[in-house]
Amino acid sequence: MNLKELAGILGLSQTTVSRALNGYPEVSEETRERVRLAAERHNYRPNHRAKSLATGRAMAIGHVIPISTKHEMVNPIFGDFIAGAGETYVKQGYEMVLTVVEDNKEDEAYRQIKSRGNVDGVVVHGPTLNDPRIALLNEIGLPFVVHGRSSGSNQRYSWVDVNNKRAFERATDFLLDLGHKRIALINGLENMDFAIRRRAGYETAMTKRGIEIDTSIMRSAEMTEIYGYRAAREILAADNAPTAFIVSSMICAIGVRRALSDLGLQMGKDVSIVTHDDMLSYLPNGDDVPIFTATRSSVREAGKRVSDMLIRCINGEIESSPTLLLEAELMVGQSTGPAPR
Amino acid sequence: MNLKELAGILGLSQTTVSRALNGYPEVSEETRERVRLAAERHNYRPNHRAKSLATGRAMAIGHVIPISTKHEMVNPIFGDFIAGAGETYVKQGYEMVLTVVEDNKEDEAYRQIKSRGNVDGVVVHGPTLNDPRIALLNEIGLPFVVHGRSSGSNQRYSWVDVNNKRAFERATDFLLDLGHKRIALINGLENMDFAIRRRAGYETAMTKRGIEIDTSIMRSAEMTEIYGYRAAREILAADNAPTAFIVSSMICAIGVRRALSDLGLQMGKDVSIVTHDDMLSYLPNGDDVPIFTATRSSVREAGKRVSDMLIRCINGEIESSPTLLLEAELMVGQSTGPAPR
DNA sequence: GCAAAACATCAAAGCGCTTTGGGGATGATT
DNA sequence: AATCATCCCCAAAGCGCTTTGATGTTTTGC
Numbered sequence: 212m213n214l215k216e217l218a219g220i221l222g223l224s225q226t227t228v229s230r231a232l233n234g235y236p237e238v239s240e241e242t243r244e245r246v247r248l249a250a251e252r253h254n255y256r257p258n259h260r261a262k263s264l265a266t267g268r269a270m271a272i273g274h275v276i277p278i279s280t281k282h283e284m285v286n287p288i289f290g291d292f293i294a295g296a297g298e299t300y301v302k303q304g305y306e307m308v309l310t311v312v313e314d315n316k317e318d319e320a321y322r323q324i325k326s327r328g329n330v331d332g333v334v335v336h337g338p339t340l341n342d343p344r345i346a347l348l349n350e351i352g353l354p355f356v357v358h359g360r361s362s363g364s365n366q367r368y369s370w371v372d373v374n375n376k377r378a379f380e381r382a383t384d385f386l387l388d389l390g391h392k393r394i395a396l397i398n399g400l401e402n403m404d405f406a407i408r409r410r411a412g413y414e415t416a417m418t419k420r421g422i423e424i425d426t427s428i429m430r431s432a433e434m435t436e437i438y439g440y441r442a443a444r445e446i447l448a449a450d451n452a453p454t455a456f457i458v459s460s461m462i463c464a465i466g467v468r469r470a471l472s473d474l475g476l477q478m479g480k481d482v483s484i485v486t487h488d489d490m491l492s493y494l495p496n497g498d499d500v501p502i503f504t505a506t507r508s509s510v511r512e513a514g515k516r517v518s519d520m521l522i523r524c525i526n527g528e529i530e531s532s533p534t535l536l537l538e539a540e541l542m543v544g545q546s547t548g549p550a551p552r
Numbered sequence: 553m554n555l556k557e558l559a560g561i562l563g564l565s566q567t568t569v570s571r572a573l574n575g576y577p578e579v580s581e582e583t584r585e586r587v588r589l590a591a592e593r594h595n596y597r598p599n600h601r602a603k604s605l606a607t608g609r610a611m612a613i614g615h616v617i618p619i620s621t622k623h624e625m626v627n628p629i630f631g632d633f634i635a636g637a638g639e640t641y642v643k644q645g646y647e648m649v650l651t652v653v654e655d656n657k658e659d660e661a662y663r664q665i666k667s668r669g670n671v672d673g674v675v676v677h678g679p680t681l682n683d684p685r686i687a688l689l690n691e692i693g694l695p696f697v698v699h700g701r702s703s704g705s706n707q708r709y710s711w712v713d714v715n716n717k718r719a720f721e722r723a724t725d726f727l728l729d730l731g732h733k734r735i736a737l738i739n740g741l742e743n744m745d746f747a748i749r750r751r752a753g754y755e756t757a758m759t760k761r762g763i764e765i766d767t768s769i770m771r772s773a774e775m776t777e778i779y780g781y782r783a784a785r786e787i788l789a790a791d792n793a794p795t796a797f798i799v800s801s802m803i804c805a806i807g808v809r810r811a812l813s814d815l816g817l818q819m820g821k822d823v824s825i826v827t828h829d830d831m832l833s834y835l836p837n838g839d840d841v842p843i844f845t846a847t848r849s850s851v852r853e854a855g856k857r858v859s860d861m862l863i864r865c866i867n868g869e870i871e872s873s874p875t876l877l878l879e880a881e882l883m884v885g886q887s888t889g890p891a892p893r
Numbered sequence: 894g895c896a897a898a899a900c901a902t903c904a905a906a907g908c909g910c911t912t913t914g915g916g917g918a919t920g921a922t923t
Numbered sequence: 924a925a926t927c928a929t930c931c932c933c934a935a936a937g938c939g940c941t942t943t944g945a946t947g948t949t950t951t952g953c
Contacts, residue, residue: 212667213939224903229941239901256667260610261939264601264908271649278635285631285852287834294619294626297652306670308612309648311638326553326597328909329647435836436806462834465777465806472813493628493803495776502778511626554909565933570911580931602909605938669939900949906942913936922927 212255221249232257259306263329271306272296272521273330275321277314277337284433286337287462288510291491292358295514296334303522317344325353331525334358334517338370338404356521358513359404369524371517371535375405378506378539379412379457382485385504385541386455387420390550391483393453395428395446397439397463406431406459409487413457428453439466447474447482454550455483461494464503468546483547487539501544508539553596562590573598600647604670612647613637613862614671616662618655618678625774627678628803629851632832633699636855637675644863658685666694672866675699675858679711679745697862699854700745710865712858712876716746719847719880720753720798723826726845726882727796728761731891732824734794736769736787738780738804747772747800750828754798769794780807788815788823795891796824802835805844809887824888828880842885849880 218228223246231238231246238246249255263269274296276289293307300307308330312320321344324330332354335344341363348355349366357370386394396413399406410431414424427449430442439458446453447470458464464486468478476482488496488505496503516535523529559569564587572579572587579587590596604610615637617630634648641648649671653661662685665671673695676685682704689696690707698711727735737754740747751772755765768790771783780799787794788811799805805827809819817823829837829846837844857876864870 214941215939225940226904226942227902230902233941237901242901254663254667256664258605258939259668259670260601260605261908262941264599264605264910265939265941267908269601276635276638278638284833285635287628287631287832289631289634290626290628293630293650294617294652297617297619297650301652307650307652309634309638309650311635311642311648322595323597326595327600329600433834435834437836437839469809469813472810491628492625493774493776495778497778555911556909566910567912567934568932571932574911578931583931599909602938603911605940606909606911608938894953896952898949898951901947903944903946905944908941909938911937914934916933917931919930920928923925 212253213258214255217246217250217253217255220253221246269329269331270304271308271330272300272518273308273310273324273333274336275310275312275317275324275333277317278311279314284435287434287460288489288491289336290493291489291509291511292336292514292517294492295509295511295516296518297514299515299518299522305518305522318347321347321353322351325351332356332521334521339402340404340407342404354521354525356517356524358517360408362404362407367532369520369532369534371513371520371537373405373508373513373537373539375408375539376412376415378487378508378541379409380416381412381541382457382487382504382506383413383416385543386457386483386485386547387416387422389455389483389547390552391453391455392422392550393425393428393451394455394457395443395453396430397442397456397458397467398429398431399434399459401431409459434460434463436462436466436469439463440470441466443467443470444473447471447476453482455485455547458484458486461486461488461491461496461503461505464546479546479548481551483550485547488542496542497544501542502546504544504547505542506539507542508537513537553594554599555596558587558591558594558596561594562587610670610672611645612649612671613641613859614649614651614665614674615677616651616653616658616665616674618658619652620655625776628775628801629830629832630677631834632830632852633677633855633858635833636850636852636857637859638855640856640859640863646859646863659688662688662694663692666692673697673862675862680743681745681748683745695862695866697858697865699858701749703745703748708873710861710873710875712854712861712878714746714849714854714878714880716749716880717753717756719828719849719882720750721757722753722882723798723828723845723847724754724757726884727798727824727826727888728757728763730796730824730888731893732794732796733763733891734766734769734792735796735798736784736794737771738783738797738799738808739770739772740775740800742772750800775801775804777803777807777810780804781811782807784808784811785814788812788817794823796826796888799825799827802827802829802832802837802844802846805887820887820889822892824891826888829883837883838885842883843887845885845888846883847880848883849878854878 218225231243335357338359338361342361488507489510559566572584676698679700679702683702686707829848831850
């Protein structure tokens, strides 16, 4: 059933039917109702492609997921982010189109997306230090919002980010207040912007208290459970082992916990852990009482915010480049306690 | 830059340019080359919407991700599955469009997808017992492939699935061979098809050895770490505690491991664990030596297979409803050992 | 009672592409 | 020289929708 047929059935022109269905005022309420009913009865639904060809609006948002050629990891937060964004899209009648791109072919990928014209804008995932995609997107004029920020970029752009620096500064302070002095940092890959900021937060807090930064108890890698485990084992085996860990993700923290348990150390007593918690739906941090003390910020919520902001930019509801900085909460759980002496 | 303009520049008709670019034989190689060069030089890329309107092919595959209204969990395998499917799509020039749908509005969602016409087919995720979507999709005539199967459905349909029953039967046998007699099952939600089959495999193996099924050491829920932990604590606290666990996901298994560690029990010695491992990229099961003994099957690979199968169905390269049953490997790791006496 | 304004509807053009149905050269065949 | 393929290429229709510019019909105001 297409517009032409429906118009035929109703004995109206396509123009009128189209206007009736799209809420234009040039059509009487009576006719509108008649059209609406007929549309429903005959199960008419406008063809999206034709519509977007005619309007020039794709009513779709693109998400480019970079698949690193080196480390083949899919970002575990992806599912929850998408779920959040999806909520917005459903409400606003948008679609979400995903493109998987190897990180060396990004340039071409974005240009293609632009000229193929089936999205109105894109969400940029996983920004790195001075991320080249931002300049690229500005250049080709495709609307976008970044989930995160890009340190070192002097471009103007929209973003939604968690205050990673503040979060980790607070986490560090929290441990320092508990009397910990040797605090290890198990961070994500430090070409990622979030990791850079978290490290900065950690270093700021340490430095403020006059504690020297010791890179021998700092690590940076893709955040798997194994990595957390390995890093913790190594660090705890060395002389002058730390009494606390700050960890960049729950999955890593689980690895650290396993290391403690292997060594017969009690979490929250012998060694404290603070982790960042993205509130992934499949990895809840306990229920009533958090297991880990954590800086907490919902990635699903971020997904909602990012997509919402992008749609509003596209609709011209916002001029200039809006930004949004979300604060992470510090949830005290069972994984921290006073420094042992 | 669009076709018309490019044709203008070249002094050719749109027809010729279109044919040259799409490899039709009605154009001389010389002209084709000239067109190709000009296209590249002027950065011409065909508009996808217009193309699909004209051809009737969207060159896109839909993925409907059900967001349960009750349990708000996003399936953790989603990211990796998508990454696998994405590889296929990139190669074949397809796009992936995601629709997030609340599980009670699925009917309307699929109809909408069909009539909006911007996908050529869909992948069905997370099939349940006698999943109504299968009949629906058959009815509305939208090509689809199911990732998994649907027990109890008498519909004809394409699917790609892991042999869950066999996998869990083997896992159970493996434990039985090690002398375990009390084996707990920590399963996923048993309205999901995969969970039903896994349970069947477990029960088959137990029954074959004349061991009675004891539902007091069987659990079924959404597979979180906490759930694994809780279930294990409960089950181990009861009389006649099992000496082994079969677990439906790595995340759960990690919870079970934590329970053991809390109770001072040694994994692989006091209590054995076999888990299913979807080979999620962010949750590798060790590296050289697997941590958990596991039935292993790559969900990313499944993503590739499913999408590939769907595209071939759409292209009419396969008649009837193809199916593919993948076998899981049983990887022996450090989490299993002979039953203690 | 009549011009002006307001209302309800339509025909047709256009979005950017593919594809059908020709048609003019060129060279080979009778 | 006339006929017939073969090659290249083109004009125009069509995909299903929106939107512009017009047209016919009422209603309103003085």
